[in-house]
Amino acid sequence: MSKPTKRNAFYAQSGGVTAVINASACGVIETARANKDRIGKVFAGRNGIIGALTEDLIDTSKESARDIAALRTTPSGAFGSCRYKLKSLEENRAEYERLIEVFAAHNIGYFFYNGGGDSADTCLKVSQLSKRLGYELQAIHVPKTVDNDLPITDNCPGFGSVAKYIATSTLEASFDVASMAKTSTKVFILEVMGRHAGWIAAAGGLASTEANPLPIVILFPEVKFDRAAFVANVKRKVDEFGYCSVVVSEGVCNPDGSFLADQGLRDSFGHAQLGGVAPVVAGIVKEDLGLKYHWAVADYLQRAARHIASKSDVEHAYAVGKAAVEMALAGKNSVMPAIERISDKPYRWRIAEAPLARVANREKMMPKSFITRDGFGITPKCRRYLEPLIAGEDFPPFAGGLPKYVRLKNVAAPKRLEKGFEL
Amino acid sequence: MSKPTKRNAFYAQSGGVTAVINASACGVIETARANKDRIGKVFAGRNGIIGALTEDLIDTSKESARDIAALRTTPSGAFGSCRYKLKSLEENRAEYERLIEVFAAHNIGYFFYNGGGDSADTCLKVSQLSKRLGYELQAIHVPKTVDNDLPITDNCPGFGSVAKYIATSTLEASFDVASMAKTSTKVFILEVMGRHAGWIAAAGGLASTEANPLPIVILFPEVKFDRAAFVANVKRKVDEFGYCSVVVSEGVCNPDGSFLADQGLRDSFGHAQLGGVAPVVAGIVKEDLGLKYHWAVADYLQRAARHIASKSDVEHAYAVGKAAVEMALAGKNSVMPAIERISDKPYRWRIAEAPLARVANREKMMPKSFITRDGFGITPKCRRYLEPLIAGEDFPPFAGGLPKYVRLKNVAAPKRLEKGFEL
Numbered sequence: 001m002s003k004p005t006k007r008n009a010f011y012a013q014s015g016g017v018t019a020v021i022n023a024s025a026c027g028v029i030e031t032a033r034a035n036k037d038r039i040g041k042v043f044a045g046r047n048g049i050i051g052a053l054t055e056d057l058i059d060t061s062k063e064s065a066r067d068i069a070a071l072r073t074t075p076s077g078a079f080g081s082c083r084y085k086l087k088s089l090e091e092n093r094a095e096y097e098r099l100i101e102v103f104a105a106h107n108i109g110y111f112f113y114n115g116g117g118d119s120a121d122t123c124l125k126v127s128q129l130s131k132r133l134g135y136e137l138q139a140i141h142v143p144k145t146v147d148n149d150l151p152i153t154d155n156c157p158g159f160g161s162v163a164k165y166i167a168t169s170t171l172e173a174s175f176d177v178a179s180m181a182k183t184s185t186k187v188f189i190l191e192v193m194g195r196h197a198g199w200i201a202a203a204g205g206l207a208s209t210e211a212n213p214l215p216i217v218i219l220f221p222e223v224k225f226d227r228a229a230f231v232a233n234v235k236r237k238v239d240e241f242g243y244c245s246v247v248v249s250e251g252v253c254n255p256d257g258s259f260l261a262d263q264g265l266r267d268s269f270g271h272a273q274l275g276g277v278a279p280v281v282a283g284i285v286k287e288d289l290g291l292k293y294h295w296a297v298a299d300y301l302q303r304a305a306r307h308i309a310s311k312s313d314v315e316h317a318y319a320v321g322k323a324a325v326e327m328a329l330a331g332k333n334s335v336m337p338a339i340e341r342i343s344d345k346p347y348r349w350r351i352a353e354a355p356l357a358r359v360a361n362r363e364k365m366m367p368k369s370f371i372t373r374d375g376f377g378i379t380p381k382c383r384r385y386l387e388p389l390i391a392g393e394d395f396p397p398f399a400g401g402l403p404k405y406v407r408l409k410n411v412a413a414p415k416r417l418e419k420g421f422e423l
Numbered sequence: 424m425s426k427p428t429k430r431n432a433f434y435a436q437s438g439g440v441t442a443v444i445n446a447s448a449c450g451v452i453e454t455a456r457a458n459k460d461r462i463g464k465v466f467a468g469r470n471g472i473i474g475a476l477t478e479d480l481i482d483t484s485k486e487s488a489r490d491i492a493a494l495r496t497t498p499s500g501a502f503g504s505c506r507y508k509l510k511s512l513e514e515n516r517a518e519y520e521r522l523i524e525v526f527a528a529h530n531i532g533y534f535f536y537n538g539g540g541d542s543a544d545t546c547l548k549v550s551q552l553s554k555r556l557g558y559e560l561q562a563i564h565v566p567k568t569v570d571n572d573l574p575i576t577d578n579c580p581g582f583g584s585v586a587k588y589i590a591t592s593t594l595e596a597s598f599d600v601a602s603m604a605k606t607s608t609k610v611f612i613l614e615v616m617g618r619h620a621g622w623i624a625a626a627g628g629l630a631s632t633e634a635n636p637l638p639i640v641i642l643f644p645e646v647k648f649d650r651a652a653f654v655a656n657v658k659r660k661v662d663e664f665g666y667c668s669v670v671v672s673e674g675v676c677n678p679d680g681s682f683l684a685d686q687g688l689r690d691s692f693g694h695a696q697l698g699g700v701a702p703v704v705a706g707i708v709k710e711d712l713g714l715k716y717h718w719a720v721a722d723y724l725q726r727a728a729r730h731i732a733s734k735s736d737v738e739h740a741y742a743v744g745k746a747a748v749e750m751a752l753a754g755k756n757s758v759m760p761a762i763e764r765i766s767d768k769p770y771r772w773r774i775a776e777a778p779l780a781r782v783a784n785r786e787k788m789m790p791k792s793f794i795t796r797d798g799f800g801i802t803p804k805c806r807r808y809l810e811p812l813i814a815g816e817d818f819p820p821f822a823g824g825l826p827k828y829v830r831l832k833n834v835a836a837p838k839r840l841e842k843g844f845e846l
Contacts, residue, residue, distance in 0.1 A: 017599055019595075167825055172724065172727035172730065175498055177723065179502075182473065184505070212828075276702070276718075279699070296723060296724050297699075301719050306595060307591055387824065398816055400810060402591060402629065402630070405595075
């Protein structure tokens with residue numbers, strides 16, 4: 001049997017989903033379809049890489065062009081994602097071999113893995129192993145993470161839309177508190193995502209502008225929590241403006257390195273209760289300043305908020321998906337399309353090529369120059385970096401008052417292997 | 424001195440602000456300006472009724488037509504609002520007399536009070552007292568409350584936009600959880616406003632439609648919390664869909680009437696901690712079902728979210744402001760413009776006139792026929808009621824990636840009284 005020249009592609013979503021990861025899927029699938037002469041079917045892993053391991057492949061050719069196009073405006077992971085980190089090659093070579101086996105059974109020559117740092121690492125390993133096993137495979141990583149912590153790329157698709165949501169919410173809640181502060185709430189606290197890096201919290205700072213300055217205090221995971229300094233800062237802002245908004249990263253730590261959110265709370269039965277960090281900060285405001293507060297925890301709302309997605313983020317997300325396929329067609333392997341910034345104002349960017357070996361296992365924290373000296377705000381440099389990422393609106397279509405998001409049919413491709421796989 | 428024929432108006436915002444209360448302000452001011460021959464200046468109370476008591480009046484004639492028009496797309500209370508309930512006439516007649524004194528000093532013949540049930544009551548009392556004192560004043564209440572609990576009016580401006588925000592957020596978060604449920608979070612819990620009435624929680628149910636059914640469990644304040652039934656319902660949904668979303672009113676109560684949110688939490692020093700109800704529900708899901716959860720608390724974000732306001736809500740809000748002035752010009756007193764629904768589909772409505780005596784001090788709860796028999800969902804009847812209220816989008820203008828909200832100059836009118844007033 002002669003080897004077919006036209007090979008299929010495999011695409012999977014990995015880790016926490018975002019408002020725009022489906023826009024990347026859209027970019028991959030539409031570009032593959034536009035190159036039908038060279039790429040066969042695009043299979044998607046049901047629930048991410050688990051779908052590859054268990055040979056649960058979704059045949060995306062069963063989806064209409066219209067539904068695939070609608071992925072561009074639909075949040076979440078259309079094929080399912082997963083938190084499943086492949087072990088190292090030494091620890092569990094069987095998993096990697098199984099991947100290659102499934103790929104071989106379905107004539108898969110292109111592997112597109114859409115995720116953050118962990119999946120970049122997996123992508124690299126799959127590429128290395130296939131080479132050693134003599135299986136021809138081009139592995140391309142498609143960047144995605146709301147944490148914005150991938151190296152090389154200027155920013156990570158998914159982040160810009162969270163940033164826009166947090167900046168907008170901080171602006172709106174600040175207006176709300178400002179109008180009530182005379183007799184009611186004086187401090188509003190918004191908890192945002194970010195275990196290690198404060199990129200998302202930083203976006204709260206965008207709500208305050210020169211034309212419309214707002215009193216905003218940011219708590220970054222990069223800055224150890226200094227209770228006295230924090231309280232003094234909030235007090236100063238309340239004295240000046242009559243109110244204050246606090247944007248706090250879930251990952252803020254005490255000077256001893258423990259999470260601020262872990263306050264040893266116990267319920268009436270003595271069970272430990274892990275609350276969010278927002279109520280902890282609220283408690284501090286009440287205890288040290290005696291001020292009336294309110295708090296919110298955005299949680300999944302922030303990363304799923306496709307209704308207020310950033311246009312530049314959507315464009316980045318689509319572009320990296322498209323570029324991944326183009327790189328594959330150009331014979332590339334073990335690379336990631338990265339966003340390269342050419343200028344801040346006007347914002348200009350292009351797609352560059354990053355070798356996966358330089359992407360995997362490296363986290364990009366907020367640079368010191370992005371955080372004000374007192375540790376509670378963002379610098380003009382940070383603002384220049386962030387502003388283009390929230391620029392522009394790209395509202396989804398609406399029907400009956402709600403965003404119209406697509407649900408794919410997600411038809412399984414027939415299995416070709418007799419053997420199953422235990423996760 | 425002969426009495427001037429052209430009299431001024433006083434407008435104040437009361438209680439919790441909303442995404443569209445400024446649209447009502449816009450309706451009042453634009454309509455007054457359009458009738459310059461009959462209405463003089465519109466003064467606004469700085470921080471609501473407090474501004475009247477302390478003679479801190481904002482001269483809205485100093486604002487440009489453009490800025491007043493921009494109120495239509497700006498959330499929060501542009502002149503400041505307050506939580507300040509006037510006591511009964513018997514308890515503090517001095518407060519009411521002071522109001523009349525300030526009104527007289529500024530030739531105010533029209534009193535427009537924009538708020539919920541309490542302010543309807545205040546409005547009525549001011550009208551009654553002015554009559555007794557022989558001071559000519561027309562008091563018109565302009566309805567506003569996210570709680571949607573005013574009687575007579577079909578719905579309350581402010582509610583439709585919160586409902587749209589909660590329905591959209593529930594939809595988006597459900598899509599998020601659905602894509603991760605295989606290996607990660609299976610239950611998502613969203614805490615929403617509503618101490619007494621479950622209207623806002625009900626809106627979460629709109630995220631699930633016939634075309635796109637989603638597993639949503641709603642906890643209403645009208646239904647005593649039944650832990651076993653709740654847990655069984657969540658389990659059934661997780662078994663069927665793989666995940667479940669829970670929308671919980673902050674006011675949900677235990678069978679003994681205590682708030683579910685009050686769990687006797689103590690910090691490491693033994694201090695009582697009042698968390699939200701979402702983490703409590705999350706704890707129950709973990710304890711009884713052992714499922715991975717995430718929770719969010721929308722708090723002020725929901726009522727300030729002008730970026731996703733409902734078009735019908737904005738139109739209602741503007742219309743009641745406009746109608747209030749028109750009623751005043753028609754010689755009405757002690758009334759409130761109410762929204763009267765003519766038909767559900769297509770949605771048609773008009774402004775009716777409600778006597779304040781029938782509005783004040785009455786709360787409208789969710790009718791039993793709007794809650795499913797099991798107590799965890801909304802009926803088709805409820806859906807027919809809610810759907811028109813979230814219909815249509817009315818995005819604010821954006822600049823630099825953020826909504827462009829107006830800040831007024833809020834210039835104080837010169838005081839005319841020597842005496843101040845102690846609040």
